Amino acid sequence: MKLKTKNLLTLAELSPKEFVGLIDESIKLKKELKKGGNKPLLKNKTLTMIFQKPSTRTRVSFEIGMSQLGGYAVNLSSNDMQLSRGESVEDTAKTLSRYTDCIMARVYDHDLLEKLSQHATIPVINGLSDAFHPCQILADFMTIKEKKKKLQGIKIAWVGDGNNVCNSMIYGAALSGASMSIATPKGFEPDKKTVKEAQKSTKIKLTTDPIAAAKNADVVVTDTYSSIHNDDPKRIKKFLPKYQVNPKLMKSANKDAIFMHCLPAKRDQEVTSSVIDGPQSVIWDEAENRLHTQKALLASLIRA
Numbered sequence: 001m002k003l004k005t006k007n008l009l010t011l012a013e014l015s016p017k018e019f020v021g022l023i024d025e026s027i028k029l030k031k032e033l034k035k036g037g038n039k040p041l042l043k044n045k046t047l048t049m050i051f052q053k054p055s056t057r058t059r060v061s062f063e064i065g066m067s068q069l070g071g072y073a074v075n076l077s078s079n080d081m082q083l084s085r086g087e088s089v090e091d092t093a094k095t096l097s098r099y100t101d102c103i104m105a106r107v108y109d110h111d112l113l114e115k116l117s118q119h120a121t122i123p124v125i126n127g128l129s130d131a132f133h134p135c136q137i138l139a140d141f142m143t144i145k146e147k148k149k150k151l152q153g154i155k156i157a158w159v160g161d162g163n164n165v166c167n168s169m170i171y172g173a174a175l176s177g178a179s180m181s182i183a184t185p186k187g188f189e190p191d192k193k194t195v196k197e198a199q200k201s202t203k204i205k206l207t208t209d210p211i212a213a214a215k216n217a218d219v220v221v222t223d224t225y226s227s228i229h230n231d232d233p234k235r236i237k238k239f240l241p242k243y244q245v246n247p248k249l250m251k252s253a254n255k256d257a258i259f260m261h262c263l264p265a266k267r268d269q270e271v272t273s274s275v276i277d278g279p280q281s282v283i284w285d286e287a288e289n290r291l292h293t294q295k296a297l298l299a300s301l302i303r304a
């Protein structure tokens with residue numbers, strides 16, 4: 001499948017068919033890998049990765065993913081680039097476009113990604129910004145599809161900070177026909193524009209009541225209260241104890257509800273150890289699925 005969009009910065013660039021298609025393709029690639037290996041779909045293709053912030057899953061899954069498809073990835077910390085000495089984003093984008101087939105960047109400010117994509121002649125993928133984390137959501141919806149066998153009609157409860165991952169999950173819900181109930185303290189709601197856009201195609205409900213949000217949910221999700229771009233320790237007090245995912249909150253959800261977290265997690269802060277390490281948690285499948293979805297995404301953007 002070839003995507004219509006050149007870049008993936010938010011998820012809003014995708015049609016519902018493309019979003020669901022990417023997930024199905026990821027499931028196929030996963031099966032193929034487990035049967036002995038993937039075909040070299042990206043032979044001689046290269047990916048350049050720019051990291052302004054730390055990463056474990058995103059970096060490793062993109063790099064290994066390229067290699068499993070016969071391609072090659074170059075990893076750059078932005079501190080090692082001339083970008084850190086004032087070279088413009090425009091010149092960086094134009095230079096990289098002459099060497100490589102795709103750029104994946106993890107940045108503080110989402111605007112930098114917009115600029116990079118405007119000046120690059122090759123696809124640019126958002127590997128996390130202060131506003132969105134689209135690649136995470138591909139893996140999350142792949143995991144939901146594997147566990148629940150469908151996406152349409154699935155009820156997702158988001159509890160905690162209405163952050164970058166939450167914003168992208170809202171787009172994921174809109175693209176797949178899932179619904180979301182989002183419980184955050186006042187002042188920590190997800191991006192208004194994203195919510196409004198998504199509400200045109202699905203049910204997105206905002207509340208301050210986590211137990212009500214979790215009611216009848218098929219999936220319960222949370223994320224850290226202190227994102228890399230926003231890690232003031234004082235924030236934590238605004239969330240605890242009310243917005244912690246714990247056994248009582250999980251009881252409000254469906255009996256067979258799954259628990260998800262993009263990781264890294266702070267155990268016994270946003271989620272108790274009993275839940276994240278308990279039988280409803282699917283966090284390791286979710287983390288693994290980053291690998292399979294990165295590959296489907298890369299193949300759909302840069303395959304010849």
Ligand code: CP
Binds near residue numbers: 054056059136263
């Ligand atoms: N979930 C996620 O993006 O993890 P990393 O920060 O380790 O890449």
Ligand code: NVA
Binds near residue numbers: 129226227229264
């Ligand atoms: N919301 C977190 C996600 C990390 C993968 C952050 O931005 O740091």
